[in-house]
């Protein structure tokens with residue numbers, strides 16, 4: 361006898377769990393959440409490693425938003441630990457403040473300076489481009505070629521295995537360039553991490569659903585389909601996979617994470633470098649645009665504020681996507697957009713199915729954006745009268 365639910369939700373990341381929470385608590389619906397990993401939370405999952413350090417398993421996740429609505433929504437399930445996310449770039453044998461700001465400029469020219477002098481220098485260096493259409497143009501038109509090559513070109517090549525010229529302007533254009541001393545990585549008004557971690561936040565979202573939700577881990581939804589009756593599917597997996605790759609394979613970038621942990625005794629020799637007791641490196645994230653095969657080393661304890669004597673760093677190696685690899689980043693480029701537009705037409709025509717989240721819409725969305733997308737989708741379904749019997 362098949363299991364009966366109002367909604368089948370594929371994926372237990374931010375998109376899937378926001379939908380599950382809204383549909384159960386606001387619409388009184390029942391939901392089955394199917395997740396093929398062995399945990400909830402999708403890419404935002406975090407956990408305590410064997411050394412007692414809270415780590416972000418799938419790369420650092422810096423929560424930020426300009427939306428009071430999204431912040432209020434998530435605040436039902438977590439308290440927040442405010443963070444000014446700070447990063448550095450290691451290149452030419454030194455740590456540099458990054459994103460580029462007045463401090464970076466002073467290090468570059470080797471003496472103190474002013475915002476006016478920096479603006480005048482950038483005006484001289486920048487290469488005029490009427491409307492930047494790719495990631496190289498968007499940076500050289502702001503800072504010129506030398507700073508572009510020092511901080512952006514190598515990082516982008518490693519990360520995407522494509523020249524910045526072949527990538528949409530949005531990839532590098534996300535990074536601010538400032539002539540003041542604001543050295544925060546991000547610009548959004550609200551920047552904070554869930555005080556007890558992301559996984560705890562997700563657990564609280566599910567707890568709010570009560571017994572209207574069932575979560576099935578370690579299961580691909582296609583294995584489950586023959587055994588479940590439902591009215592509507594919420595799909596947050598890769599859109600090309602849903603349609604059996606009928607329009608071709610969408611390209612993705614994958615990543616390999618290599619963690620290394622240190623005891624307090626092992627950290628002592630690094631303390632002159634890190635500048636802080638109990639840390640391996642001087643900032644939460646250090647980018648390596650021109651050295652090594654990895655793009656960055658993250659020591660997330662700087663951001664979580666965890667009081668723990670050990671520390672863990674994670675080296676992040678970009679990899680090609682293929683069998684057995686996770687599809688982390690949709691590639692924002694004209695060729696992939698052309699393939700996606702064919703899938704989008706199919707997705708729009710698919711009855712009783714909502715495609716939401718980063719993979720189902722093939723777009724580099726941040727966490728707050730996918731929460732916003734899920735809230736909007738819930739309202740759309742609700743207004744359309746798609747209510748459980």
Ligand SMILES: Cc1cc2nc3c(=O)[nH]c(=O)nc-3n(C[C@H](O)[C@H](O)[C@H](O)COP(=O)(O)OP(=O)(O)OC[C@H]3O[C@@H](n4cnc5c(N)ncnc54)[C@H](O)[C@@H]3O)c2cc1C
Pocket residue numbers: 370371372373374375376394395396397401402403404418419420421422423424579580581582596597598615688689716717718719725726727728730
């Ligand atoms: C390395 C990295 C760093 C990031 N850093 C940030 C950051 O600093 N700040 C920020 O705001 N955002 C960041 N993001 C983006 C953030 O991860 C996403 O916005 C968010 O996780 C998207 O949530 P989602 O639910 O759409 O997708 P996901 O979190 O990917 O969840 C989708 C889930 O669906 C499951 N699934 C897929 N197919 C199937 C199937 N057939 N059957 C069952 N389950 C399936 C997957 O296993 C996955 O768990 C980062 C992403 C990456 C990869």
